[in-house]
Amino acid sequence: MEVRDFRVNMSESNNMNNGLISGLSKNPIVMNFGAFLMAVMFALTCGIIxxxxxxxxxxxxxxxxxxxxxxxxxGFVLGNRNREETSPExxxxxxxxxxxxxxxxATAILGLFLPLMQYSDIFGGGLAQWRKNPNTVLLCAGLLFGGLALMFGSVMLAKNFEKSSVGLRRLLYGTNAFLTGMLLLTVLGVVNVLAYVPMGKLDFFNRTFDFTASGLYSISESTQNFLSxxxxxxKVYVLLPGNNLITVETETLLETxxxxxxxxxxxxxSRDLDAQELAKLQEKYQIPDPLGLLVVYGSDQKPVYDFIKYPDLYSIPQQDPRNPNADSGSFQFLGEAQLIKTITFLSEGKSQTGVFFTQGNGELSIDxxxxxSIAGIGTLYDETAKGNFKLDKITLDRNTKKIxxxxxxxxxxRPRFDPPPQAIDALRNYLRGTDGKKGHLLLLLDVEVEQLAGKKQVIPMPNLKVLLREFQVDxxxxxxxxxxxxxxxxxxxxxxxxxxxxxxxKAFLKGRSATLFLFDGIRTVKPLARVPNAPPNPISAEEILLTDPRIPVWAETDMGANPQEIIAELRKDEKKAQQKLQGGQLPVAVAVMEKGAADPLAQIPGHEGMAPTEDKPRMVVFGDASWASNExxxxxxxxxxxxxxxxxxSWLRDRADLGAKPKGQERKDYKFNVAEDAVTRLKFLPLAMMLLxxxxxxGAIWIVRRR
Structure with missing residues (x-):
């Protein structure tokens, strides 16, 4: 039934076209002057242009x-036709x-040759010019596609002569074959061009899918957040030699x-091709090295700049002396981390964030x-130093007066002992900004147990707990x-x-997938319960990390209990297990925010809706420190x-580079080790197969046609 309806519709469509052409053929103006009017229109267009x-x-x-x-x-041919042999229709x-x-x-040819004639500077300028002139790219594509579509529609009128005229039949079949090939080539070409042209909401054409083993075309989550x-x-000036692996890697990274x-x-x-421009850059920015990346941040009026030296863009791993024959062609590309570090450095006014590690209360040792080691934090200290941070240490003891x-x-x-009151007072003044600007605290606690009166218990830290409760952390x-x-x-x-x-x-949650962290020896950390009818508090805490929902957990307050024995009992008594493990996910980390101050204009009648300043980060508290240790x-x-x-x-410092951090990406030098005869076969076998x-x-078509 559906096929029959389709045929009927096609027949009706053809009848409508035939009726339209039949009607126009009876109009003498169309038959005698239509083509000449088109000629006049194109002649006027030519003159105006x-x-x-x-x-x-x-x-x-x-x-x-x-x-x-x-x-x-x-028009001349139509006017001088043999009216007896050819009907007007x-x-x-x-x-x-x-x-x-x-x-x-002609229109398709125009769209094909405009990139070579009229807009050669744009299409020859590469991706940068394509992105700057998307309308020109789309114009050429529209002329090409529009011309091909007009050709196709016009040639379809020859189907009525398919059986009666050999010439028009050949024209129909030949044009169809030509158009099919042109459309295929055009689609492939235009899609590749659109991949580099910004098109607003259609920017999905620009998306890169990275299938390389080393992530050649990928950047880290934190870098994506920072760039957005x-x-x-x-502006980055690449002062690197051409045909160099590091140069190719750097340019690919910048395009990403x-x-x-x-x-x-x-x-x-280029030092050879752009000697004058290089001399101007060296004079203006006092470049300390002939090879590297010049990074200029800000507008032309007040730019700040820094230079990344060529050796800082990569590292070559030391060869294993036990295996001197090992492949030494690999290297690590460090360009992403270096560029983000430099741009961050420039965006913060050529200053580094001061990160101080406390010592003196049994903390993990930075040395x-x-x-x-589970007692050291030296690895984390060294890795943090690679970012735009100025690291130092400070001792919190009875002599501490000020941070x-x-x-x-x-x-x-992981402080193992409760800081003395003097240190807590200095810490409180630092966080509240009594002595100047308000500071930020990253606290990593742990389960530290001591034997007291024959009973095991968590080492009490009343001074630190009082401070945390002031900041709504329990x-x-x-x-x-x-x-x-x-x-x-x-x-x-x-x-x-x-x-x-x-x-x-949010930085570690992407849709249904989540980044997992491994903690060992965790205590519960949660926001402080709200007191009914209490005045509004500008400071608030929020849970940011929870135990894995796939793991049933319980919080044990008896430090003398043997967890293995408890687990054995739970395996035997299902009802008891359900009662003990019904707590669900438990919070293990919180982030503390302080609401922004109210705008003074909000006190003026009619300005009550004036928004306060943005909330500011104050503190992050974890119930475990093992994840930050060297181990x-x-x-x-x-x-x-x-x-x-x-x-x-980064969050405490209001930075945008949140999430997975960039790391050195290993690049391997792959060698094609095959015999000489195999190389010869690889060269000529595909050609021979195509010819065959x-x-x-x-031959198959010839045999079928002969039948």
Whole structure:
């Protein structure tokens, strides 16, 4: 039934076309003067373009002039036809075939040759010029596609002569074959061009899919966030030799940067080809080295700049002396981290964020570099130093009167003892801004147990807990256990809270996937319960990390209890297990914010809606510190742990580079080790196979036609 309806509709459509052409063929003006009117129109177009634009628009002049002559020729042929052999209807149909086909062909040729003639500087300027002139690119594509479509529509009128005229049948089949090939080539070409042209909401054409093993065309999550929030223009001058692996890597990285922001541009300056421009750059910016990247941040009026030296863009791993024959062709490309570090440095006024690590209360030692140490934080310290941070240490003891103003962020990693009141007062003044600017605290607690009166208990820290409660943080004296890991139930995976609006949590959640962290020896950390009828507090805490929902956990307050024995009992008593493990996910980290101050204008009548200033980060508190130790950073979850630490620092400093951090990407030199005869076969075998395929296909068609 559907096929029959389709045929009926097609028949009706053909009848409508035939009726339209039949009606027009009876109009003497159309038959005698239609083509000449088209010729006049194209002649006027040619004259106007010549008068207004002149020689630069030569392509349009040739196009309109040739169509004027062609239309006049078609009109002359129609007017002098043999009226006895050709009916007016067929004559009009033939005229439309040649007139429409000719106009379409000329328009397609115009769209094909404009990039070579009129707009050669744009299309020859590469991706940068394509992005600056998207309308020109789309104009050429529209002329090409529009011309081909007009040719196709016009030639379709020859189907009525398919059986009666050999010439028109050949024209129909030949044009269809030509159009099919042209459309295929055009689609492939235009789609590749559109991949580099900004088209507003259709920018999905610009998306890059990276299938390389080393992530050649990918950048880290934190870099993407940083680039999307970049406010000022950045110009990067690539002063590197051509045909160099590092140069290719750098240019690829900068092109990837441009897909995430419009505020980054770059240009390559060759020492040999652009000697004058290089001399101007050296004079203006006092470049300290002939090879590297010059990064200029800000507008032309007040730019700031810095230089990345060529050796800082890569590192070559040391060859294993035990295996001198090992492949040494690999290297690590460090361009992403170096560029983000430099741009951050420039965006913060050529200053570095001061990150001070506290010592004096049993904290993890920054001097301990042992990779497997659980008492050291030296690995994290060294990795943090690679960013735009100025690191130092400070001792919190009875003699501490004030936290230095240079300390933008204070890191207290696993204090084993309660800081003395003098140190707590200095810390309180630092956080509240009593002595100047308000500081920020990154606190990593742990479950520290001591024997008191024959009973094990968490080491009390009343001074520190009072300070935390002032900032709406409640730290419990318990330890969270995982019954699925009977051998070591203190270890479990942690993930960001999907209910949190905090940027730290959001940075490690992408749709349904979440970054996992490995914690060992965790205590519960949660926002302080609200007191009913209490006055509004500008400080608020929010859960950012929770235990893995796939793991049933419980918080044990009896530090003397044996978790393995408890797990064994739970396995025997299902009802007891359900009661003990019904708590669901437990919070293990919180972020503290302080609401912005109210705008003074809001007190004026009629200005009550004036928005307050933005909320400011104040503190991040974790219930575990093992993930930041040398063992944690060098372990299987070390990359995510390092990203969590750096993201916390960045959030406290109001930076946008949140999420997974860039790392050195290893590039390997692959060698094609095959025999000489195999290379010869690889060269000529595909050619031979193609020839055989063409001969076989032609022979098969010949045999079928002979039948």
């Amino acid at each position: 010549s008068w207004r634009l002149g020689r630069p628009a030569m392509a349009y002049i040739i196009w309109s002039g040739s169509l004027a002559v062609f239309s006049a020729g078609v 067929n004559a009009l149909r033939i005229g439309l075939i040649f007139l429409g086909g000719g106009i379409g062909f 929030n970049l406010k000022e223009p950045v 940067f441009k897909t995430h922001t419009k505020n980054i541009t770059w240009s390559s300056v 301990d570099k042992n990779p497997g 230095p103003q240079e300390a933008d962020v204070l890191v207290m990693a 730290v419990a004296d318990d330890q969270i256990y995982n019954p699925l890991n009977e051998r070591k139930p203190s270890i479990m995976t942690i993930m960001a809270s999907d209910k949190s609006n905090n940027p730290i949590a 944690g950073i060098n372990g299987r979850f070390g990359e995510s742990s390092l990203s969590l630490f750096n993201t916390s620092i 395929s063409v001969i076989g296909l032609g």
